[in-house]
Amino acid sequence: MxxxxxxxxxxxxxxxxxxxxxxxxxxxxxxxxxxxxxxxxxxxxxxxxxxxxxxxxxxxxxxxxxxxxxxxxxxxxxEEPLPIVFDELEQIQKQSQQQESVAHENALLRKEKAKKRVLLNAPKAQSVKPTEVNHNGSLVEDDSVMDQAIVEESLAPMRSVLPAPASVAAGSSKPQQEEVKSEVVGRQKIQLMMDEYSPEDTEDIDSLPPQQWLDNIRQLIEKGEMEAAQKELDAFRLRYPDKKIDPAILDKIKSSR
Known part of the structure; x- marks a missing residue:
């Protein structure tokens, strides 16, 4: 070299x-x-x-x-091009939209079933607001009436535990007055419960599982919101009268009174 x-x-x-x-x-x-x-x-x-x-x-x-x-x-x-993950992001977005659509449809179905249930179980003598007539001549049901009917259905278990009319002793001269008084007291209690829960609340109640509802009550107790926890507990008992409640929840709410 x-x-x-x-x-x-x-x-x-x-x-x-x-x-x-x-x-x-x-x-x-x-x-x-x-x-x-x-x-x-x-x-x-x-x-x-x-x-x-x-x-x-x-x-x-x-x-x-x-x-x-x-x-x-x-x-x-x-210097090699990095793989692009736009396809995966688009697929995830489509799945999320489908889930939201299914949840919305399920909520509408639950509300429609509740309305039909109330109409089937409603007593014939119950007073209902007059329905409106549209330009085609068909009847249009008032949404407020249907929402009120849903509330009535959710409060049906409470009516079963209301005090019965006072027993009339033999020889009493005012049996009808006692019965009317007991009925008025019961209606007042039902009205108070109806005032506390709006139709929107009942719609949320229908879509909330029992276990998740109890978890929400526990969270309210941990935050110290005892009044809200008591309110949710009362609503839970109305919706699920036969459901067993955790004794710890009852003890904590009782001790806060």
């Missing part, structure tokens, strides 16, 4: 471990030799000399090319 080749090899070894392929090294060296051999003689001053015509200039130029190649090749290999 010549002195120039020794210098190139020593400079090349000082670079990174990963370098250009062997055929690229051979092409660079061959081009350098051809440039040196084809250099014009020095007795022609009008000819412009190439930067590769000199010994040290050729060595520096080749070394610079090698160093730049060693640096750029690994960088080009590392």
């Amino acid at each position: 010549t002195t120039d080749e020794d210098k190139i090899s020593s400079i090349y070894q000082q670079g990174k471990e990963q370098g250009p392929p062997a055929h690229l090294d051979a092409a660079i060296l061959r081009a350098a030799h051809e440039a040196v051999e084809q250099a014009p003689p020095t007795d022609h001053p009008h000819v412009v000399k190439s930067p590769f015509s000199g010994g040290w200039r050729a060595t520096v130029s080749i070394a610079a090319v090698l160093i730049i190649t060693v640096i750029l090749v690994p960088l080009m290999e590392q």
